[in-house]
Amino acid sequence: MGNTTEEEHFDVLTETGQKTGFSKARGLVHKDGDYHRAVHVWIFAESTQQLLLQQRAVCKDAWPGLWDISSAGHISAGDASLITASVTNNGNFINNEFDDVYLESEVSAVKYISIEEYKQAVVKEDPQYVPVNVDGQYGQLFDIINKRYQCDVEARSLDLQKKLNRYAPFSLSAELTGLTEGDKEALVLLIHAARMMDDIFHQQVWCSNPSLREWLKGRASMSQFDNLKWLYYSINKSPWSSLDENEAFLTTADSAIKLLPEATKPIGGWKGLEYKTAFPIQKPPGLSDDEKQDASGFFSVVRRHRDFLSNNIVSSASDLYSIPYSQEYSAFLAKTAELLHKAGDLTSSPSLKRLLHSKADAFLSNDYYDSDIAWIELDSKVDVTIGPYETYEDVLFGYKATFEAFVGVRDDKATDQVKLFGDHLQVLEQNLPLDAVYKSSEVISAPIRVVQLVYNSGDVKGPQTVAFNLPNDERIVNDRGTSMVMLKNEQRELVDFDSFFTHTICHECCHGIGPHTITLPNDQKSTVRLELQELHSALEEAKADIGLLPESLVKSMYVSFLAGCFRSVRFGLEEAHGKGQALQFNWLFEKGAFVLHPDETFSVDFDKIEDAVESLSRVILTTQAKGDKEAAQELLAKYCVMTNPLKVALEKLEMVQVPVDITPEFPIVDELLGKK
């Protein structure tokens, strides 16, 4: 269906559509009136029930200037109709996918039209439209599309509902009575500031996310299917389902109308066989040495000059360049900074004041150092973590931080109770199963703050965290250590909450010990993150989980640990925590420390567990200390897999329909914002 210089040949067919074995030039076939085959592609946007029509070029020999079905053309001699139609889709006639479309010179324009409106136009023989016999077989396509659409909607609605059922809504409340009036006012501003993190995060995950979000939200009340799409999108903050290895749960057709203007752009310097492939004229140059350090930092976006040049010819030495977040997200960050400054003026707590003003400045300058120190030293009733922190979303290298916010109120009593843990990190480091040469003698004790969560946003799409250890920036870890925040709303009714809480504290403490900044075999200084790249997060999470287990614990802790493995693996093997837990489970199972019984129950072999835990901890910590990416790759490739015992456990959990995660609800936010 593309342009060719030589005249095309078509297979000549019999009256009943069989190939005669002869082919003839296009002009001759039409002149002699030979039977031949053409193919029509109907592009149908399910979300709006619209068809994409093309306006035929005025120079066409048949129906010039009229509106015609999405794409149509003759089949070249020897080709099959499906190949000509470029429709794969298991041989179905309707292709719901939109790829990059290069408009051919034979098309003047395209437009979307509701399928019903199009049908009426052709029934009434509207002269603007290419005539179609709606009474014949061709007309049945309208019914087929409608039926298919209905079936598809039902099946997809059921699927989305099933996906949503894996989340249990959970209402979180916090005690605000101890707050001063100034702090209460500051809290409201902080909630507004936190909401800005959501806007930035959506854009960070995918550049078309803001339009998709607006589109889905706008349609949410139009049908139950639209509502389900919106609900599930709101959890995942993207069209990819995090509990399903990031498989897409929306098709491009679900939002094609909205995205189309951004999805097409003229490409200058485009070369290649038309309609088959496209590639830039010049081979893209790499990143210069100077730019590498900048580009591998936490707080910048890496872009190609080419994407913004219409001629596609790059004049500078490198096509790649980095832009600081302060510039990339300037509109959002300027507003957030204003809110933080106002909140900083209102609060009576000096440390919160310092944090809010320094964080506001960091949003504008892109230098987060002082604000992160202020965050570690925060000692205030209102507790806030806001800014670019975690790197889980950067699946390429694990370098880039995404924006998040946790706004809460400190639980003073619980904070006092856990202080002991953070004060003894040096002792923990000394006891790590790791060669002494790799151990640090300067681990800084880490404050732990127990906080009742009032609101979270941004990169909090799940798994919903119960605690975090920050900052991740190794400059600060070296100079000032880290701090931990434990989220603990009123959850006393939960079974064995204390064991889980203790395990969580251990987990966060472990992030503070072990290798961070390392010396490579060539004596160069580096960090575990820079060396292990996309493998770092999973290994770091596994280290944090297993790190405090070797020192003979009470038996119940090992059993809780086994149960915890199943909990996290359900987050999926694409996700750092799920991956880390699969590694631990499969290692311990291989060493006989976890046992699967014929009745499909599991138990811990207490004679084997200590050695197994110690050997895995040693392997992980040594791999980190050496910055050995190859070893990390081998370890993860072998153990981060869905083995049979894991499958058995997950299928049992599936059967009893235990939720995988929660979706937090914050009624207190509505109260604070006066929306009761």
Ligand SMILES: C[C@H](N)C(=O)N[C@@H](C)C(=O)Nc1ccc2ccccc2c1
């Ligand atoms: C190390 C990161 N900076 C970080 O703090 N990440 C958190 C989102 C996190 O991994 N939290 C977390 C808390 C408790 C856990 C308990 C058991 C398994 C995993 C946990 C992860």
Ligand SMILES: [Mg+2]
């Ligand atoms: Mg962790």
